[in-house]
Amino acid sequence: MERWKIAQRAERKYWQIYDIDEYQSGDLHGQSHKYAVQLMAGAHGYSEDDVILDVGCGCGDMLNLIDRGLKVGLDPNLRFIKRGCARRNFEPIVAVSENLPFNPSVFTKIFCHNVIDHVADPEQTLAQIRKVMKDGGFLLVNVDAHSSTLKLRRTVSEILGRFVPAMLDLAHPYSFTTRDILKKLVKSNFQIVHMQTLFAYKKRKSPFEIMRFVDGFLTQIYYTRFVSILARK
Numbered sequence: 295m296e297r298w299k300i301a302q303r304a305e306r307k308y309w310q311i312y313d314i315d316e317y318q319s320g321d322l323h324g325q326s327h328k329y330a331v332q333l334m335a336g337a338h339g340y341s342e343d344d345v346i347l348d349v350g351c352g353c354g355d356m357l358n359l360i361d362r363g364l365k366v367g368l369d370p371n372l373r374f375i376k377r378g379c380a381r382r383n384f385e386p387i388v389a390v391s392e393n394l395p396f397n398p399s400v401f402t403k404i405f406c407h408n409v410i411d412h413v414a415d416p417e418q419t420l421a422q423i424r425k426v427m428k429d430g431g432f433l434l435v436n437v438d439a440h441s442s443t444l445k446l447r448r449t450v451s452e453i454l455g456r457f458v459p460a461m462l463d464l465a466h467p468y469s470f471t472t473r474d475i476l477k478k479l480v481k482s483n484f485q486i487v488h489m490q491t492l493f494a495y496k497k498r499k500s501p502f503e504i505m506r507f508v509d510g511f512l513t514q515i516y517y518t519r520f521v522s523i524l525a526r527k
């Protein structure tokens with residue numbers, strides 16, 4: 295929980311300076327919002343009967359791309375997102391994913407885009423998502439998936455970061471491999487329908503010479519990909 299609070303401070307700073315007018319629909323995340331909306335549409339299209347939830351919606355860039363159904367965006371930081379909120383066309387809910395304030399079996403489609411490694415409790419989040427989802431509903435998880443060597447390096451940075459905060463990747467309390475995410479989804483009783491890598495990230499530079507040396511040395515086995523996983527209840 296302490297670590298999540300540190301992440302939240304970083305997220306709030308980010309959203310306070312975020313300017314929706316600078317949002318580039320052509321940049322990598324803009325493209326992945328579009329792709330997520332399309333991938334979910336491929337499952338069954340969108341209809342006016344859809345009840346759609348975006349968990350950790352941020353400023354709602356993705357929900358704004360959907361023009362049918364009842365749309366709900368949930369994020370603990372909605373009140374800090376000044377510029378993005380002006381144009382939203384969804385129902386905003388300030389809450390956390392570990393305690394979703396909805397009745398069971400309500401949503402037909404749920405997005406969790408770039409969020410599951412930002413929350414306090416990923417397992418509890420998936421359990422809550424499953425609970426509020428209708429039988430046969432679809433969940434789309436998009437997440438940074440690290441190679442296992444990079445995950446190990448990030449885990450070491452997390453431990454050292456307790457003493458040297460500059461080593462933390464502040465907004466990410468968790469680091470997952472693709473396998474970690476798939477296992478969590480299966481353990482939470484979701485069926486995996488489709489998985490795809492959307493793009494590979496350019497390498498982040500460590501602030502420390504020694505870590506830059508290690509990163510450079512192991513560059514071939516250090517990588518992060520942004521993956522998209524469609525699952526069904």
Ligand SMILES: C[S@@+](CC[C@H](N)C(=O)[O-])C[C@H]1O[C@@H](n2cnc3c(N)ncnc32)[C@H](O)[C@@H]1O
Pocket residue numbers: 305349350351352353354355356368369370371389390391392406407408409412413414415
């Ligand atoms: C990287 S942003 C992604 C925002 C949005 N989904 C997007 O793709 O543009 C991560 C978001 O997760 C939200 N978040 C962090 N912890 C959360 C929690 N426990 N429950 C719900 N959302 C959370 C943050 O407030 C932040 O807006």
